[in-house]
Amino acid sequence: MSAVVLPILPPLLAAMAVLILRRAGPVLALAGATLSLGGSLWLLARVADGHTETLLLPGLPEMPLRLVAAPMAALLAVAVATVGTFVLIHAVGYMRQESHLPRFYGVMSLFLAAMQALVLAGDWVGLLAAWELIGLCSYLLIGFWFQRPEAADAASRAFLYTRSADLGLYIAVFMLIGSAGTSEIAASLEADGGASTAAGLLLLLAAMGKSAQVPLQDWLMRAMAGPTPVSALLHSATLVAAGAILLIRTAPLLTPETLFAVGLVGGLTTVAAGVIALAERDLKRLLAASTASQYGLMLIAVGAGVPLAALLHLLAHAAIKSALFLAAGDFQHARGGTGFDRLGGIGRARPRVFAGFALSALALAGIPPLSGFFSKDAVIAAALISPGAAWLAPLALTGTLLTGAYLARALRLLWQGSGNTRPVAGSAWMMVGLWALVAPAVALGLAFGPIEAMLDLASAEAEGTGAVLLGLLAAVGGLTLGWLVPAPRLLGPVHPWACRGLAIGGGLTAWVGRPAMAIARGCEYMEVLLHAAVLNMGRGGLAMARLVRSNDERRLYPAVLHIGQANLAMARLVKSGDERRIDGLIFALVAGVRSLGNRARALQSGLIHRELAISATVTAVGLVALFITLLRF
Amino acid sequence: MITVLLLALVTGAILFGVGVYGALSQTNLVMIMMGVELILAGALVNLVAFWRFLHPESYSGQMFVLVVMTVMALEMAVGFGVAIARFRAKGSVEMEEAGDLKG
Amino acid sequence: MYAQAFFVAAFGLAAIGFGVAVFRTSSMVRSALALLFSQTAVGCMFLAMQTEFLGVLQIMMMATEMSIMTIFMVMFMMDPGGLGGMDMSHQKRFSIGAGLSAAGAAIAVALLADWGPITAEAPDAAMQTRELGIEMLGRSMLIFETAAVTILTAMIAATAVAIPAHTLADNGNKEVSE
Numbered sequence: 001m002s003a004v005v006l007p008i009l010p011p012l013l014a015a016m017a018v019l020i021l022r023r024a025g026p027v028l029a030l031a032g033a034t035l036s037l038g039g040s041l042w043l044l045a046r047v048a049d050g051h052t053e054t055l056l057l058p059g060l061p062e063m064p065l066r067l068v069a070a071p072m073a074a075l076l077a078v079a080v081a082t083v084g085t086f087v088l089i090h091a092v093g094y095m096r097q098e099s100h101l102p103r104f105y106g107v108m109s110l111f112l113a114a115m116q117a118l119v120l121a122g123d124w125v126g127l128l129a130a131w132e133l134i135g136l137c138s139y140l141l142i143g144f145w146f147q148r149p150e151a152a153d154a155a156s157r158a159f160l161y162t163r164s165a166d167l168g169l170y171i172a173v174f175m176l177i178g179s180a181g182t183s184e185i186a187a188s189l190e191a192d193g194g195a196s197t198a199a200g201l202l203l204l205l206a207a208m209g210k211s212a213q214v215p216l217q218d219w220l221m222r223a224m225a226g227p228t229p230v231s232a233l234l235h236s237a238t239l240v241a242a243g244a245i246l247l248i249r250t251a252p253l254l255t256p257e258t259l260f261a262v263g264l265v266g267g268l269t270t271v272a273a274g275v276i277a278l279a280e281r282d283l284k285r286l287l288a289a290s291t292a293s294q295y296g297l298m299l300i301a302v303g304a305g306v307p308l309a310a311l312l313h314l315l316a317h318a319a320i321k322s323a324l325f326l327a328a329g330d331f332q333h334a335r336g337g338t339g340f341d342r343l344g345g346i347g348r349a350r351p352r353v354f355a356g357f358a359l360s361a362l363a364l365a366g367i368p369p370l371s372g373f374f375s376k377d378a379v380i381a382a383a384l385i386s387p388g389a390a391w392l393a394p395l396a397l398t399g400t401l402l403t404g405a406y407l408a409r410a411l412r413l414l415w416q417g418s419g420n421t422r423p424v425a426g427s428a429w430m431m432v433g434l435w436a437l438v439a440p441a442v443a444l445g446l447a448f449g450p451i452e453a454m455l456d457l458a459s460a461e462a463e464g465t466g467a468v469l470l471g472l473l474a475a476v477g478g479l480t481l482g483w484l485v486p487a488p489r490l491l492g493p494v495h496p497w498a499c500r501g502l503a504i505g506g507g508l509t510a511w512v513g514r515p516a517m518a519i520a521r522g523c524e525y526m527e528v529l530l531h532a533a534v535l536n537m538g539r540g541g542l543a544m545a546r547l548v549r550s551n552d553e554r555r556l557y558p559a560v561l562h563i564g565q566a567n568l569a570m571a572r573l574v575k576s577g578d579e580r581r582i583d584g585l586i587f588a589l590v591a592g593v594r595s596l597g598n599r600a601r602a603l604q605s606g607l608i609h610r611e612l613a614i615s616a617t618v619t620a621v622g623l624v625a626l627f628i629t630l631l632r633f
Numbered sequence: 634m635i636t637v638l639l640l641a642l643v644t645g646a647i648l649f650g651v652g653v654y655g656a657l658s659q660t661n662l663v664m665i666m667m668g669v670e671l672i673l674a675g676a677l678v679n680l681v682a683f684w685r686f687l688h689p690e691s692y693s694g695q696m697f698v699l700v701v702m703t704v705m706a707l708e709m710a711v712g713f714g715v716a717i718a719r720f721r722a723k724g725s726v727e728m729e730e731a732g733d734l735k736g
Numbered sequence: 737m738y739a740q741a742f743f744v745a746a747f748g749l750a751a752i753g754f755g756v757a758v759f760r761t762s763s764m765v766r767s768a769l770a771l772l773f774s775q776t777a778v779g780c781m782f783l784a785m786q787t788e789f790l791g792v793l794q795i796m797m798m799a800t801e802m803s804i805m806t807i808f809m810v811m812f813m814m815d816p817g818g819l820g821g822m823d824m825s826h827q828k829r830f831s832i833g834a835g836l837s838a839a840g841a842a843i844a845v846a847l848l849a850d851w852g853p854i855t856a857e858a859p860d861a862a863m864q865t866r867e868l869g870i871e872m873l874g875r876s877m878l879i880f881e882t883a884a885v886t887i888l889t890a891m892i893a894a895t896a897v898a899i900p901a902h903t904l905a906d907n908g909n910k911e912v913s914e
Contacts, residue, residue: 634855657834664759667767685858695790
């Protein structure tokens with residue numbers, strides 16, 4: 001066994017064990033996640049010198065499944081396992097009051113395993129399978145409280161959105177396998193020409209669905225109906241990250257035009273989602289919009305041709321956003337909801353949680369020396385040196401400004417005001433999970449140097465100081481604006497529209513619902529036509545039958561009648577001869593059969609099970625007899 | 634290789650046993666049919682294992698599997714026909730109530 | 737080879753587990769779905785034993801068949817969801833005995849018999865399909881044709897049995913009265 005399976009197997013086994021045993025969920029899930037963390041760290045240590053480890057598994061004919069651990073994949077595996085472990089620790093406290101815990105911990109473990117498989121997958125078939133699995137798990141987890149209509153609705157909405165976009169991934173994968181002749185990701189990325197542009201755009205579509213980019217951003221906000229640990233995992237290192245990871249991994253394939261499209265989508269999203277976040281009235285939904293906006297920044301970095309910056313921001317964001325969500329989960333338990341109208345003054349009531357939240361928020365806004373400063377700086381530097389800098393750089397800077405503004409607004413709303421705080425059960429677990437993730441959120445910046453050295457990807461050092469100054473200016477400006485100016489005044493006329501989530505052309509209904517309905521209606525129309533045709537055919541047949549029948553009655557019927565009468569006459573003649581001699585014999589036979597039948601009748605009870613039992617017994621006896629004869633001769 | 638053959642044969646045997654139990658113990662006609670399906674599935678596993686590990690050169694083994702699959706489908710079709718007729722006549726397919734079939 | 741043993745054992749366990757689940761739940765829909773999974777696992781065992789064509793055929797046929805079965809379950813059961821928790825079995829002890837002894841006898845035969853030499857290499861998938869086709873239209877032609885006629889007969893018989901009885905009676909009366 002190669003070390004490559006170590007991050008995947010423990011959570012998978014934990015999921016199976018939890019679902020089979022139906023008890024000890026937290027212990028098993030935590031053990032699985034911790035082992036996965038240890039395994040991925042070991043894997044990272046093994047591949048840190050730049051070589052790759054490959055494991056071939058039997059798969060489709062000609063297309064074996066492979067798991068490949070390159071330094072980048074191992075790094076991502078570590079991130080996934082870290083976030084997963086600490087989110088699970090937090091969940092032990094958060095989910096204490098809930099029922100159906102085996103389902104929760106089982107699916108969470110499966111989710112982790114699927115994400116590790118996605119990160120480590122070395123061929124398209126395995127990647128597709130993992131991609132589907134995380135989609136399924138997120139559906140199950142968002143809909144964990146499926147008794148609540150809004151949670152069920154949010155789950156199916158998330159599923160529909162991501163599935164529609166997944167079609168892009170499928171077509172892209174088929175195209176890539178078709179043009180490269182192999183399902184290995186690394187080999188198929190060397191394809192170029194027209195196919196690579198089309199495949200790149202389709203991959204972008206898939207990533208837009210999973211990473212909630214404009215115009216498919218709506219499901220992410222609604223997915224907040226699930227439990228908060230789920231949101232933390234979903235947003236930081238798993239589901240939403242899958243889209244960005246896909247683009248980072250396939251970056252060598254993307255042509256300049258595709259890259260520009262990626263950057264533009266990312267830029268638009270970062271601004272649009274930032275505006276939405278600024279107008280949100282709910283802490284969790286604000287964080288969700290912020291996730292979409294941060295993934296927009298990563299797409300800008302990919303589009304600028306510097307996937308390394310996107311990767312760094314992904315890592316920093318994973319730690320920061322999970323910490324933010326975990327703090328929000330604690331607030332939620334303390335106040336019974338996450339609307340800002342309930343959360344007023346929570347910062348003063350729970351200072352230790354708020355300190356973690358504030359540190360993470362400052363890190364996300366990009367204040368030195370916290371981790372977000374370095375990663376955001378890399379993104380802005382990338383945007384400045386890219387060919388499309390005229391478009392991308394302003395969008396990235398606006399995104400940074402908005403990030404500062406909405407985070408400062410959240411901090412202000414949490415600090416000011418007052419409300420009744422309830423004691424929180426399981427607070428110790430949640431505190432451990434939270435601070436364990438705040439630590440990397442603060443200090444991850446130190447690790448960026450070694451990571452850059454290890455990954456051997458191009459970075460954007462050129463306009464370092466300018467980018468640093470611009471980024472810092474935008475972040476501080478945003479924070480000041482957000483702290484001082486209320487959201488409606490800041491946004492002006494855009495505010496009401498932003499409150500509706502910037503739904504473009506009717507949101508889900510227009511993009512997914514209506515086409516589906518149109519197809520259904522078309523099918524129905526076809527069916528009506530078919531039905532009419534069948535009815536007409538039937539009517540034609542009936543008319544013909546009537547024609548034939550009237551013919552019959554007039555001519556054929558009398559003839560048949562005459563033949564019958566002649567037969568009867570002959571039969572009468574024969575009968576008189578028969579009766580005396582043969583009948584006696586026949587009657588005796590009949591009597592014999594009847595008495596036998598009467599005996600057999602007792603067996604024939606009409607109850608199938610009894611008859612089956614009898615036949616099974618007889619078969620067994622016959623087999624034994626057969627066996628004995630075989631033994632003897 | 635003999636391990637794999639034995640694994641398959643034992644699996645087939647256990648499936649057969651489960652099917653026998655089901656066919657004998659269930660009161661519902663459709664559930665009885667499920668038991669029969671399991672019995673046939675056990676037979677299928679054995680047939681494929683025999684073909685693969687003992688005589689891969691003779692395709693009569695695979696042909697036999699095809700025939701058994703046909704039998705499964707037919708059993709289903711006729712069984713459902715009977716079930717529909719029974720349901721129409723009696724409003725239920727519970728076999729405890731089939732005492733009126735007594736001859 | 738170890739991989740083959742592992743997959744055969746894993747899918748075999750799944751097939752048995754779902755097979756047992758068929759008779760352990762009181763919800764009919766669940767038991768039909770469990771049977772579907774069991775048959776699919778059997779199909780996967782075929783795949784693990786390098787019998788691609790039959791494996792795929794088994795999975796596809798059983799998927800259709802069991803979905804139809806689910807529909808029938810819902811139609812005919814008085815309690816398809818199993819909410820009443822009724823016990824739907826009888827003559828339990830005899831059935832368990834029969835099942836155990838059948839399985840035990842078959843296992844004993846499987847383990848005690850001398851199976852002779854084992855062939856390690858299977859023909860590849862394309863070759864198998866080709867040879868099966870030739871077998872079907874060559875030596876086993878008669879069986880194949882018989883199966884076809886049997887299918888036709890069964891279709892007619894099933895339809896005839898399933899048609900409501902009174903329509904037949906009506907037509908019969910008319911013919912006789914004329």
